[in-house]
Amino acid sequence: MRKLLFENLFKSPLTEVRPASDLSMLAELASSLGLVARQKLGRSLSIREIDAGSCNGCELEIHALGNAFYDIERFGLRFVASPRHADVLLVTGPVTRNMREALERTYNATPAPKWVVAVGDCASDGGCFAGSYAVVGGVSEVVPVDLHIGGCPPSPEVLLKGLIALIEQTANGGHST
Amino acid sequence: MPDMIEALGGAAPVCSHLPWPRRIVDAETWSELAGHLAEGRWTLAGLWGDIGAVHMALLDARQGELAVATLECPAGQFPSIARHHAPAQRLERTVSDLFGLKAVDAPDDRNWLDHGRWLVRHPLGACSTAAGDGEPYAFLAAEGEGLHQIAVGPVHAGIIEPGHFRFTANGETIVRLEERLGYVHKGIESLMAGAPLERTARLAARTSGDSTVAYSIAYARAVEAALGLEIPARAHWLRALMAELERVANHLGDIGAVCNDAAFALMHAHTGVLRERVLRQSNASFGHRLMMDKVIPGGVAGDLDRPGIDGIRSLVATIRETFPRLIALYDNTASLQDRTVGTGTLTHALALQYGCGGYAGRASGRSFDVRRDFAYPPYDTLQFDVPLFQEGDVNARLWVRIREVEQSLGLIDQILDGIPSGETSVAVARAGEPREGVALVEGFRGDILCWLRLDPAGDVERCHLRDPSWFQWPLLEATIEGNIVADFPLCNKSFNCSYSGHDL
Numbered sequence: 109m110r111k112l113l114f115e116n117l118f119k120s121p122l123t124e125v126r127p128a129s130d131l132s133m134l135a136e137l138a139s140s141l142g143l144v145a146r147q148k149l150g151r152s153l154s155i156r157e158i159d160a161g162s163c164n165g166c167e168l169e170i171h172a173l174g175n176a177f178y179d180i181e182r183f184g185l186r187f188v189a190s191p192r193h194a195d196v197l198l199v200t201g202p203v204t205r206n207m208r209e210a211l212e213r214t215y216n217a218t219p220a221p222k223w224v225v226a227v228g229d230c231a232s233d234g235g236c237f238a239g240s241y242a243v244v245g246g247v248s249e250v251v252p253v254d255l256h257i258g259g260c261p262p263s264p265e266v267l268l269k270g271l272i273a274l275i276e277q278t279a280n281g282g283h284s285t
Numbered sequence: 286m287p288d289m290i291e292a293l294g295g296a297a298p299v300c301s302h303l304p305w306p307r308r309i310v311d312a313e314t315w316s317e318l319a320g321h322l323a324e325g326r327w328t329l330a331g332l333w334g335d336i337g338a339v340h341m342a343l344l345d346a347r348q349g350e351l352a353v354a355t356l357e358c359p360a361g362q363f364p365s366i367a368r369h370h371a372p373a374q375r376l377e378r379t380v381s382d383l384f385g386l387k388a389v390d391a392p393d394d395r396n397w398l399d400h401g402r403w404l405v406r407h408p409l410g411a412c413s414t415a416a417g418d419g420e421p422y423a424f425l426a427a428e429g430e431g432l433h434q435i436a437v438g439p440v441h442a443g444i445i446e447p448g449h450f451r452f453t454a455n456g457e458t459i460v461r462l463e464e465r466l467g468y469v470h471k472g473i474e475s476l477m478a479g480a481p482l483e484r485t486a487r488l489a490a491r492t493s494g495d496s497t498v499a500y501s502i503a504y505a506r507a508v509e510a511a512l513g514l515e516i517p518a519r520a521h522w523l524r525a526l527m528a529e530l531e532r533v534a535n536h537l538g539d540i541g542a543v544c545n546d547a548a549f550a551l552m553h554a555h556t557g558v559l560r561e562r563v564l565r566q567s568n569a570s571f572g573h574r575l576m577m578d579k580v581i582p583g584g585v586a587g588d589l590d591r592p593g594i595d596g597i598r599s600l601v602a603t604i605r606e607t608f609p610r611l612i613a614l615y616d617n618t619a620s621l622q623d624r625t626v627g628t629g630t631l632t633h634a635l636a637l638q639y640g641c642g643g644y645a646g647r648a649s650g651r652s653f654d655v656r657r658d659f660a661y662p663p664y665d666t667l668q669f670d671v672p673l674f675q676e677g678d679v680n681a682r683l684w685v686r687i688r689e690v691e692q693s694l695g696l697i698d699q700i701l702d703g704i705p706s707g708e709t710s711v712a713v714a715r716a717g718e719p720r721e722g723v724a725l726v727e728g729f730r731g732d733i734l735c736w737l738r739l740d741p742a743g744d745v746e747r748c749h750l751r752d753p754s755w756f757q758w759p760l761l762e763a764t765i766e767g768n769i770v771a772d773f774p775l776c777n778k779s780f781n782c783s784y785s786g787h788d789l
């Protein structure tokens with residue numbers, strides 16, 4: 109193990125340059141977050157991930173944000189284990205009827221100010237599962253959504269762009285819904 | 286031992302059912318089959334509902350045979366298989382939830398996927414409306430002095446899928462775990478009913494995202510079997526290439542994740558880098574990081590060009606260079622082994638009884654791999670071993686996966702060396718009559734069954750997808766007994782069952 113650790117001291121890091129935040133997502137945020145500063149959180153957000161019915165593809169790419177290439181924590185973004193510690197809920201999947209209540213309760217357990225990011229095509233309108241007896245629809249059918257990050261699944265780079273846009277807006281004083 | 290197909294007797298269905306037979310049996314034969322399953326002669330490979338009938342897939346792993354038995358249920362009921370053979374339990378509960386067909390004398394008649402939240406009852410059968418405001422669920426009791434319960438989920442602490450675990454523990458030691466699943470039930474099979482092939486393919490590809498390639502292959506093979514469609518050789522080879530990349534990516538990610546659940550983050554960091562390299566190369570070679578929708582009925586979408594091949598070769602070289610040092614790291618870290626060795630032991634007997642597929646079965650001495658035992662092209666012409674361990678603990682499940690990464694790299698070499706040139710897909714024509722097809726495919730997690738019936742217009746009338754997790758989830762309950770609560774995440778991750786694939 110020592111050898112492995114030692115070698116890595118001399119390799120250049122794999123971590124890649126920060127992607128620019130996505131302009132269209134910035135625009136969505138500008139309107140949803142508003143202009144009035146309600147609370148300064150600094151440049152750091154705690155994220156709680158909720159799978160509300162996903163196929164697990166979105167989870168794989170959210171996981172990838174933690175690998176050395178994307179290293180999400182350098183942006184002050186951190187995944188936390190409890191909604192009570194979270195500023196942001198990252199919700200995937202079409203919301204299934206069986207998950208609806210769990211999503212609502214998780215949302216209610218998150219202290220304000222809070223932001224909801226709907227990840228993946230399913231989370232925006234139910235995706236290819238829309239219309240099923242077992243599916244409510246997109247996340248905004250159940251809780252208010254501040255930002256949609258599309259894709260099936262969105263790549264880690266796209267996820268990162270969206271989350272950086274969010275952190276920039278909140279640092280500028282955007283308030284949550 | 287009686288031949289499985291002979292034992293079925295019965296009548297063949299009106300429409301053709303390929304490549305393995307389907308027989309319509311009477312209630313007596315149906316019950317006899319339960320006896321054969323209970324005695325371990327054959328393996329239960331699936332049990333699912335249809336309009337007014339139940340189907341059961343049986344597997345004879347030694348002979349490489351598969352057959353489907355059908356029992357018509359005009360009275361809305363059928364003799365319970367689970368009464369004699371426990372692995373059928375959750376499948377029968379699901380048939381009841383979705384179709385309203387009742388298993389008579391079933392040992393457990395609680396709902397399974399239906400949590401009382403849908404606005405309908407029996408959505409795939411004789412549908413009726415429901416209030417949808419939820420129903421209490423009676424968890425099984427565990428009684429004794431000093432026992433307490435811990436309820437976990439459906440929302441878990443990590444970035445994982447939702448499900449509920451009810452632990453009964455005595456201090457740190459788990460006395461009983463009961464799973465409650467179904468939270469991510471999306472009604473995939475109802476969305477498929479009546480849908481055109483392309484739409485159904487997209488749904489099949491999203492049954493369990495981590496196995497999207499394997500699901501797409503299973504679905505495509507079932508369609509092709511039904512239609513008697515021969516696809517170009519190159520398409521078979523490209524499918525296998527994608528399937529092996531998917532296997533390697535998942536194994537790498539999970540090997541690290543299991544170590545991470547034992548608080549050994551270094552391994553996770555390194556395998557995470559390798560996994561990311563596989564996904565990036567998959568994107569470069571096939572145009573999608575998870576290769577979603579790249580396998581289609583009739584072949585594959587797109588082709589692999591020279592840079593795509595070269596990239597995969599250098600990816601394989603990188604993994605070969607890095608991976609052995611990570612294996613040594615795992616093998617030489619006593620504090621890590623202390624957590625994995627002897628933890629969460631699945632017995633050989635249970636693995637056999639449940640027909641437990643994939644690394645979970647192979648770590649407990651069940652030597653079964655569809656790529657070898659029901660070899661479909663191109664695996665029938667490729668050389669590979671099926672790694673087998675006997676210990677059945679977290680450590681053994683990790684070793685199977687480590688060895689499988691090595692085997693998959695060997696397969697990728699052979700595929701790149703031997704891939705035939707030519708077309709990558711053929712047009713899919715409708716048959717003009719009802720047709721049925723079935724396929725069994727080895728995903729990274731184990732065998733995936735796909736059964737479907739096409740209508741004369743070529744649309745899907747009924748499609749059933751059975752994830753390997755159906756026969757692994759119940760074993761996690763058995764495996765965890767007597768372990769400590771703190772080892773549950775480790776055990777759970779070492780099985781890594783799919784929630785979405787199971788809940789559908």
Ligand code: SF4
Binds near residue numbers: 163
């Ligand atoms: S958006 Fe795609 S990857 Fe994400 S949950 Fe939906 S189907 Fe799966």
